[in-house]
Amino acid sequence: MSVLAQCGYGRGRKIEQGFHDDVMHGVILSPRDERRDRLEEAVHQWCPSHPQALVMFDPQFYAANLNNPRDGHLSEYDYYNNNSGLGRTHFSGTRIQRYVRECLDYQHQTFGRNVAYLISPTVLFDAFRDSWSQIALNMAVESADYHRDLSSPQPLLISLVISETAFQTMDAVEEFLDALTEIDTQGFYIIIRRNSSSVNNAMESGPFGRFMYFCHVLTTINEYNVIVGYSDWHSFLLQAAGVTHTATGWYQNLRQFSLARFQPSRGGRRPRKRYSSAPLLSCPLVTPELQDIYLADLLPGVLSRSTYDAIIRNGPAAGEAGWTDETACLAHWHSLNSLSEHVSARPTQKARIEEAEHLMHNALTLYNQLSSQNVSFDPSTGPDHIYEWQDSLQEFRALSGL
Amino acid sequence: MAVPQLTIEHVQAIIPSATDIQAVERCGQKIVFSGIIDGKKYALKFMAPNPTHAGDQDRESLDDVTSRAQREVETMQQCSTPHLVSMGPIGLSTADIAGNPIIYFSEEFVEGQNLYTYLQSSGVFSVAELVRLALHISEAVKSIWQFAKIHRDIKPGNIMRRDINGDFVLLDMGLVFDLQDEPLSVCPVGTPYYFSPEQMDFANRRAVMNFRSDLFSLGTVLYEMATGCHPFTQGAASTWDVLGNIANVIPLPPSTLRPELPEKLSNIILRLLAKRPALRYRSIDLFQRAVAEVETDGGV
Numbered sequence: 087m088s089v090l091a092q093c094g095y096g097r098g099r100k101i102e103q104g105f106h107d108d109v110m111h112g113v114i115l116s117p118r119d120e121r122r123d124r125l126e127e128a129v130h131q132w133c134p135s136h137p138q139a140l141v142m143f144d145p146q147f148y149a150a151n152l153n154n155p156r157d158g159h160l161s162e163y164d165y166y167n168n169n170s171g172l173g174r175t176h177f178s179g180t181r182i183q184r185y186v187r188e189c190l191d192y193q194h195q196t197f198g199r200n201v202a203y204l205i206s207p208t209v210l211f212d213a214f215r216d217s218w219s220q221i222a223l224n225m226a227v228e229s230a231d232y233h234r235d236l237s238s239p240q241p242l243l244i245s246l247v248i249s250e251t252a253f254q255t256m257d258a259v260e261e262f263l264d265a266l267t268e269i270d271t272q273g274f275y276i277i278i279r280r281n282s283s284s285v286n287n288a289m290e291s292g293p294f295g296r297f298m299y300f301c302h303v304l305t306t307i308n309e310y311n312v313i314v315g316y317s318d319w320h321s322f323l324l325q326a327a328g329v330t331h332t333a334t335g336w337y338q339n340l341r342q343f344s345l346a347r348f349q350p351s352r353g354g355r356r357p358r359k360r361y362s363s364a365p366l367l368s369c370p371l372v373t374p375e376l377q378d379i380y381l382a383d384l385l386p387g388v389l390s391r392s393t394y395d396a397i398i399r400n401g402p403a404a405g406e407a408g409w410t411d412e413t414a415c416l417a418h419w420h421s422l423n424s425l426s427e428h429v430s431a432r433p434t435q436k437a438r439i440e441e442a443e444h445l446m447h448n449a450l451t452l453y454n455q456l457s458s459q460n461v462s463f464d465p466s467t468g469p470d471h472i473y474e475w476q477d478s479l480q481e482f483r484a485l486s487g488l
Numbered sequence: 489m490a491v492p493q494l495t496i497e498h499v500q501a502i503i504p505s506a507t508d509i510q511a512v513e514r515c516g517q518k519i520v521f522s523g524i525i526d527g528k529k530y531a532l533k534f535m536a537p538n539p540t541h542a543g544d545q546d547r548e549s550l551d552d553v554t555s556r557a558q559r560e561v562e563t564m565q566q567c568s569t570p571h572l573v574s575m576g577p578i579g580l581s582t583a584d585i586a587g588n589p590i591i592y593f594s595e596e597f598v599e600g601q602n603l604y605t606y607l608q609s610s611g612v613f614s615v616a617e618l619v620r621l622a623l624h625i626s627e628a629v630k631s632i633w634q635f636a637k638i639h640r641d642i643k644p645g646n647i648m649r650r651d652i653n654g655d656f657v658l659l660d661m662g663l664v665f666d667l668q669d670e671p672l673s674v675c676p677v678g679t680p681y682y683f684s685p686e687q688m689d690f691a692n693r694r695a696v697m698n699f700r701s702d703l704f705s706l707g708t709v710l711y712e713m714a715t716g717c718h719p720f721t722q723g724a725a726s727t728w729d730v731l732g733n734i735a736n737v738i739p740l741p742p743s744t745l746r747p748e749l750p751e752k753l754s755n756i757i758l759r760l761l762a763k764r765p766a767l768r769y770r771s772i773d774l775f776q777r778a779v780a781e782v783e784t785d786g787g788v
Contacts, residue, residue: 263766268698270771308770 088112089422090140092315092335095119095158100336100415101128105136107393109419112140112202114275114315114333118149118348122162126196133200140202140331144275144315145189147207148247151218155348165189165207177209177221179228186228194239203243204233205275212249214258222246223265230271241272243313247343249279253293253300256485263303273311273330274304280342288320288471295481298327302486305329306435316343319367322425323475326442327482328435334422336415359409361398362418364390364425367449368468369418372409375463376402382459387452392420436488443479446472491519492536492590499523499532502583502592506532516662517553522597530576530594533557537582537591552673554591559669560661561593566635571628573598573659598659600651603644603713613713615750615782617654621647621713622756622779624656625706630772633699636667642705643682644712665697680727681718682708685735685763700765703775707760707768714753715745719761735763753782 088111091101097120104110113132115125125143132141145165149155151172160166165188169176189207206229211218226244233242244266253259266274278297280289288294304310305328314324317332318341324332334340338357339347360369361376365388370376379385380402389395394417398405425445432438453469463469482488496509499521503509506523512531513520521532538551557580564575576594583590603621613621625647632639641663648657663677676683676690684704686696711719719739724730739761743754756778762768769775 260764260766264696264764267766267770303766307767309774310770 088331088426089321089419090114090142090313090331090333091419092116092317092333092340093119094335094337094340096336096411097128098412100412101132103412104416104419105132105139107416107420109392109416109423111138112331112333113142114313115141115143116146117143117163117166118146118158118160121159125159129197129200141197142201142203142205142243142275142313143193143197144205144245145193145207147185147189148210148245149348151209152345152348156350157348163192165192172209174217174221177224179224182221182225182228183232186225186232190229190232190236190239190242194236197240199240201240203241203272203275204239206230206233206242206244208245208247210247210249210279211252213252214248214255214262219252219262223262226266226269226271230269233271243273243275243311244269244271245275245277247277247279250281250289250293250297253296256296259296259300263300266304267308271310273313275313275315276301277315277343280344282344288474289478291474291477292481294320294323294475294478295485298323298478298482299485301329302327302482302488316341318342319422319471320475321422322367322429322445323442323479325426325429326435326438326479327486332422332426334418336411336418359406359414361402361409362390362414362421363388364421365449365452366468367425367445367472370467371464372398372402372406375461375467378461379456382456382461384456384459384461387455390417390421390424392417392424394420439479439483439488443476446476446479491517492534492585492588494519494521494534494585494590496521498585499534502534502585502590503532503578503594506530518662523594525577525594529597529599530578531597532576532578532592532594534590534592537589556662557591557593559664559666563632563635563637563661563664564595567628567631569627569631570655571624571657572631573657573661598648598650598657600648600657602659603647603649603709606649607644607712607716612716612746615753618710618714618753619779619783620654621656622706622710623776625658625709626703626772626775626779628658629699629702629706632661632664633702633772638665638667638697638699639663639702639705640665640687641678641682642702642709643679644709645679647709665693667694667697681720681730683731683734686765688731688735696765698765699772700768700770703760703768703772704762704765707757710757711739711742711761714742714749714757717745738763750782750785752778752785756782 090112091104091110092114093116101113129141132139146160149157149160150166150170169185185207190204193204208222208225209218211222229244233239301312301324305312311330313331314329315333317334321332359372361372362369379388394413397408429438429441432441449472450469491514499509506525509521509523512522517535519534522529523532535553535557537554561580574596578594580593646659648659650657682705684701687701689696708719720730720733724733741754742757743749743751760768
């Protein structure tokens with residue numbers, strides 16, 4: 087497994103630098119966030135220079151059934167612009183066929199072999215038994231059928247955008263899996279819609295454990311590729327569950343998906359600078375948290391061992407000015423990738439789960455050590471999310487029998 | 489509808505070209521004879537339709553016996569694999585015996601032993617035979633599923649091992665469920681001991697049934713042929729208990745009952761018996777690949 091870049095507004099040179107530094111291995115593009123001509127040009131540039139990179143285009147069709155979405159550049163795309171503002175009644179069989187055709191044709195004809203996968207259109211749903219989930223399933227089946235008839239297409243990923251609340255009920259999860267695994271496709275691109283957009287807000291243990299199981303059934307049992315978008319620190323747990331790749335971006339709204347991304351901006355302050363610490367499985371604030379760790383002479387144990395550490399190694403407060411958004415993003419990809427490598431180096435799924443447990447145990451030990459040296463953390467830094475993950479992993483183990 | 493009362497003489501009168509006619513068995517709504525036609529032996533199957541609609545070829549107005557026979561014949565004509573019984577020279581036809589309408593057709597006569605008889609007499613299969621059985625019957629399921637159909641009655645009594653080459657053949661497509669056609673049953677059909685969990689959800693069968701239901705039944709057969717024990721009869725005093733076990737009980741791994749069974753094969757059989765279809769195999773190719781690995785790993 088490797089980490090992919092979840093693109094959003096303000097791409098800048100991050101992708102090129104990420105490829106150069108070998109800290110991420112692919113890109114999921116966001117048509118909402120950049121001009122169509124620039125996006126298409128970028129895809130055509132990346133492919134020859136990074137032939138191994140997994141480049142994908144998330145059509146973000148799900149914005150079409152949101153209420154007055156802030157959909158940015160999506161209106162430049164015919165597959166979206168022709169179909170925005172859709173209600174339940176706009177998803178008859180014939181209409182679904184048209185949405186699928188327009189969306190897949192655009193990707194197939196525009197990008198050809200410059201993308202690794204075609205991604206199907208979908209709608210967001212809140213529960214596995216609601217009418218929107220049935221529409222999402224119908225779109226998935228139609229996409230697989232239409233894809234089969236395309237001439238030499240890239241493989242298809244069925245996209246799903248599911249609210250975290252959908253994972254409250256296990257029966258419904260299993261029913262949906264039964265239906266999903268009937269689809270003949272290469273895999274799935276899954277986005278979990280979070281109820282909150284606040285920093286480091288771990289999913290509740292039960293639903294997250296069930297989501298891990300959901301991914302396990304798709305990947306380990308049914309041998310689909312699964313890419314989970316808008317992912318973050320919990321990526322290593324998803325990998326232990328069998329997920330093929332996760333994607334994460336530079337802003338908080340590219341690390342966990344919420345509808346706030348499609349709603350009018352409420353403004354706010356510029357976020358404080360954070361450092362991505364693989365050993366802590368979180369992002370402490372550069373000041374005061376990382377500075378306090380430095381003063382307690384415990385900084386080496388918290389660093390992720392990347393070349394970017396040179397900026398803050400001799401004093402986070404002093405290095406803060408040089409810790410740019412781009413550096414923070416590259417360092418974040420590096421940290422997530424290093425955790426992925428730890429987990430994927432294990433030969434069996436059971437060993438990968440044990441490695442994930444080991445990483446969490448080590449992180450908690452480190453938090454305790456820091457606490458004993460009077461280093462305190464903002465609740466958004468941790469370590470409560472790790473306890474939640476430990477419970478999630480227990481739930482997953484119980485469900486999967488691993 | 490009762491099984492038609494036919495004698496060898498009746499059959500001879502209905503099919504004058506047949507020679508060496510012999511009674512084979514009565515089963516369900518059918519009576520089966522064998523006979524030689526153009527030098528080759530065939531099974532000749534006879535059923536009594538609802539007399540009201542006999543001879544009417546419009547499916548919507550046909551009785552269930554005729555509709556089922558029509559689907560059975562149609563499925564045999566569509567599918568082409570040596571692991572599924574094939575059609576004989578006589579398609580679905582009608583006759584009249586003493587004022588009683590009869591429908592009949594011919595199919596390949598498979599010389600061999602069915603697995604039910606084998607279980608009674610010889611016990612369990614070797615690992616090599618289990619692998620062949622899994623590959624051959626899954627090939628038959630695949631062939632039927634190509635046409636969005638499910639066999640629904642995979643059981644030892646419906647599987648023959650050919651004397652000539654040891655190949656396994658799936659028989660009796662009289663209960664085939666066609667996802668693309670009108671339903672023919674008003675209640676669950678098949679053999680309860682070999683039902684899949686979703687086969688009991690009759691009201692939703694169109695939504696929940698697919699080839700993975702047949703894989704479950706194949707799993708039950710493989711379990712029996714591997715261990716000599718049915719996976720769901722433990723503690724069961726009635727058919728309802730067996731159905732309850734099918735829905736709720738996870739059987740012991742076959743390797744615990746037969747330790748020399750390769751772990752991989754034991755796991756494959758157990759996976760076929762998963763309660764949820766999503767936990768079995770999403771394609772028959774994946775299943776066959778897993779079974780073939782038992783062979784390449786030296787388990788055979």
